[in-house]
Structures are given as structure tokens and as C-alpha cells.
Amino acid sequence: MSTLENSIVAHIEINGKRFEVLVDNERGYDYKIGKKADLNNVLVVEEIFLDSRKGERHKEEDLKKAFGTTDLYIIAERIIKNGEIQLTTEQKRKLTEEKKKGIMAIILREAIDPRTSAPHTPSRIESAFEEARVKIDPFKPPEAQLEEVLKKLRPIIPMKFEHVKIAVKVPAEYAQRIYGTLKGYGIKKEEWTAGGELIVVLEMPAGMQGEFYDRINKLTAGMVQTKIVEK
Secondary structure, three states: OOOHHHEEEEEEEEOOEEEEEEEEOOHHHHHHOOOOOOOOOOEOOOOOEEEOOOOEEOOHHHHHHHHOOOOHHHHHHHHHHHOEEOOOHHHHHHHHHHHHHHHHHHHHHHEEEOOOOEOOOHHHHHHHHHHHOOOOOOOOOHHHHHHHHHHHHOOOOOOEEOEEEEEEEEOHHHHHHHHHHHHHHOEEEEEEOOOOOEEEEEEEEHHHHHHHHHHHHHHOOOOOEEEEEEO
């Protein structure tokens, strides 16, 4: 059962006013990141506070004006999901690391080194993060932080984001087997020859080329033909 001893504050500011709820330190965190689906046992005290330390509660008219309702659970959900929540050191570290991995995954998938036209390696990007002392927001989605992170990284490692179109010709004996894989990369044009060969044009982030070539070569025993038709 949740107690005040293991509670933390979740808060949000609307129209210059602060709204707080006391939540269980573990369940509140899980609810915010989507690991827990409902508010059951999340709220330690079923009240909306102006200042939880002083025990000051909001008036109903303040709640109605800020949230359009006085329903405790609807308001608590908005505060926890859209506001800020105190984290333990370990929770913050884990959440920050998750966001960092998400940002790195985008860069690895979509960016290339313009000097070599090849993707950067994970270790190179990791080193650039450390050298640039990139700060990650544990609550912002990776996509929302990408542009700011790139501003820090570009002086250290050159990066170019582009898409490529690749023509692929698959022998008849592998065509059916590989079709689902090719479709997952984004088929723009498709043609089946009278002999059963599959010819497609795909479009994908340039950084995915290496992974793509490795995968289709394994699936076709190296019998596939590819050609970049447009950058």
C-alpha cells in the first residue's frame, strides 16, 4: 500500500498556477512512462494540491478553470502525464538512457557521414555524445530532442540526412520468400517478370543501406542485384 513516506510530487503549471498530486514513487513513474495503464494505487492522497507540503488544496473553481472538470482522476492523469514528476536518481538514469538510445537509433538509421556516404558506427556516435556533453531530457520523446542534439554533435562529427532509392532484382526462387522483407523497407515500384523474378524500387534512409544489403544478401544467398537509382 502507498504511504506518504514513499510518495513523490507530480506537478503542472497552468495559467501561472501550480497543481500538485502526491503519487507513489514507483507506480507514479510507471504510470507516466506508460508501463502502468491505470491510476489504481498510484495516488497516495486523493487530492489536488496547491502546495502538498503545506497541505494547501485547490478550490473547485480553480480546477474547473484550469482543467475544464473537477474530476480528480481526470485531473491527476493530466498532471502526471503532461506535467513533471520527481524521480529517484536510478529512475532518472534509466529514463535518460532510454531516450538517449532512441536518439542514437534515429541517427544510426537515417544519417550518414557525407565524407564516406556510409553510416556512422554506434561507438563513434556514443563518443560524440560524450565529447559534446549532450544533455538528454528524460521526459521528451527522442524525436522532439533530435534537432537540439544534432546542433551539439555536428561540430564533432559531420552528418547528413538523406533518403536513397534502390532498385532490387530478386531471382524467382527467392522472390516470394523475400517479398515481405522488401515491403517492410518501403516499396515504391513493383514488377514481376514472366519468369517469376521480382523487381522493385525501394526508398529508405541512407543510413539503413548497410543493414539492408546484409539482410537481403543472407536471404538470397548473395543472388540479389541492387543499384542506387536516386539520392
